[in-house]
Amino acid sequence: MNEFELIERYFALPAKALYTPAVLTGIGDDCAVLQPAPDAQLLVSSDMLLEGRHFFAGTDAYRLGHKALATNLSDLAACGAAPLGFTLSLALPQVDEAWLEPFSQGMLALAAHSECPLVGGDTTRGPLTIHITVFGQIPQGQALLRNGAQVGHDIYVSGSIGEARAGLHLLQAQWSCANTPLRTHLIRRLEAPTPRLSLGKHLRGVASSAMDLSDGLCGDLGHLLKASKVGARVDGAALLQTAPRLWQSSELSSWCESKKIAFAMAGGDDYELLFTAHPSFRSYLTELGQELGMGITRIGEVLAEQGLHVLDSQGAAVALNGASFDHFAAD
Incomplete structure (x- = not known):
């Protein structure tokens, strides 16, 4: 199976069934064309998941597809935005149809539930890496920051x-x-x-x-x-x-x-x-x-x-490690 057959079978055909009126042009052209509502602002968020860093090797493929999109949709939720669509760039060590089918199903099931269609992306050979960019909209001046x-x-x-x-x-x-x-x-x-x-x-x-x-x-x-x-x-x-x-x-x-x-x-x-x-x-x-x-x-x-x-419940201070997760500091 070549790259274009992979995209068509697991992503393009099912994704097109999810298109909303905001998607003027989606998968299959050089760029997706999205139409935000009048007087809306565009919100964009991007996230990457790397095997061994963000998820364990052997993680259930259906859940991994879900989580890859969910982490980006969570950013839209935090800003009060409604989804417009998303792109997926996927690096695979090899074409594994038994993995690709549940992965795409998990991702596209959440896409359908969230009314956030897949509108483009890319695939290549390499260590398993999932990169998503999600687009949303919100009425002018109402974004939560x-x-x-x-x-x-x-x-x-x-x-x-x-x-x-x-x-x-x-x-x-x-x-x-x-x-x-x-x-x-x-x-x-x-x-x-x-x-x-x-x-x-x-x-x-x-x-x-x-x-x-x-x-x-x-x-x-x-x-x-x-x-x-x-x-x-x-x-x-x-x-x-x-x-x-x-x-x-x-x-x-x-x-x-x-x-x-x-x-x-x-x-x-x-x-x-x-x-x-x-x-x-x-x-x-x-x-x-x-x-x-x-x-x-x-x-x-x-x-x-x-x-x-x-x-705590008695009013005593709780000692904390105040650092958040750091991808470059954490091993």
């Missing part, structure tokens, strides 16, 4: 924090988990995150700042605070309440509270949304979480004094 957090605003996270890191530890055999349903859930949280696109759209005009959580809450919140030139106090006990199944498990229930909080703060791959909002939105956000069927948890407050302070 990192630099808008205000003193006195609440800090929120969506979903559960720390479960993806727990899934990674299970795959690395750093832990065992006798609870099979929980083990399955934690690994799925690592390998198949859910981009919070619906939440992002509902946060337009509500969130004062936002970003997605990819490299760990401690580091990512630090980036948001730096961009906004403010500080924060985080309620560690509230953070633990986002993932009760994890902390009530027999393997981790004996950990002290501060160890649990530090673990949750340092975990990566959550792909949840971190955002700030004025206290007047508390009731709205509680109702929104119920409407969307997801947790939206207030975990802290923005402070005038710069710096990040994480406290």
Whole structure:
């Protein structure tokens, strides 16, 4: 099978069935032509996944296809954007049809669910590498950014924090988990995150700042605070309440509270949304979480004094390693 047959069989034909009115020209031409809505701004995000660095060799191909797109869609969600389409550049050591079929199915299933069609890309021979660029749109001036957090605003996270890191530890055999349903859930949280696109759209005009959580809450919140030139106090006990199944498990229930909080703060791959909002939105956000069927948890407050302070349920400071994941520092 040559390059063009590979593209046609696994990507072009199924992708064209997903085209929306925004796709004027997609796969098969030199450039894709997309048409944003009138008075909309274009948002672009790009991400790369490399075997051995971002995912294990032998990772389930269907889930890998899903995650490769989900990580980019999460960036659009953090900005409150609606997807327009995406491109895929794929390096393969060889043509493996048994791998390509589930990989493309996982990716295109999420594309269909998110109304984000594949509109172009490239393939080549090389170490397994997945590079995606995603395009989105948002009404003029409504993009959510990192630099808008205000003193006195609440800090929120969506979903559960720390479960993806727990899934990674299970795959690395750093832990065992006798609870099979929980083990399955934690690994799925690592390998198949859910981009919070619906939440992002509902946060337009509500969130004062936002970003997605990819490299760990401690580091990512630090980036948001730096961009906004403010500080924060985080309620560690509230953070633990986002993932009760994890902390009530027999393997981790004996950990002290501060160890649990530090673990949750340092975990990566959550792909949840971190955002700030004025206290007047508390009731709205509680109702929104119920409407969307997801947790939206207030975990802290923005402070005038710069710096990040994480406290346990007794008000004692929790010691943290403040660095986020660094691709060039991490081995």
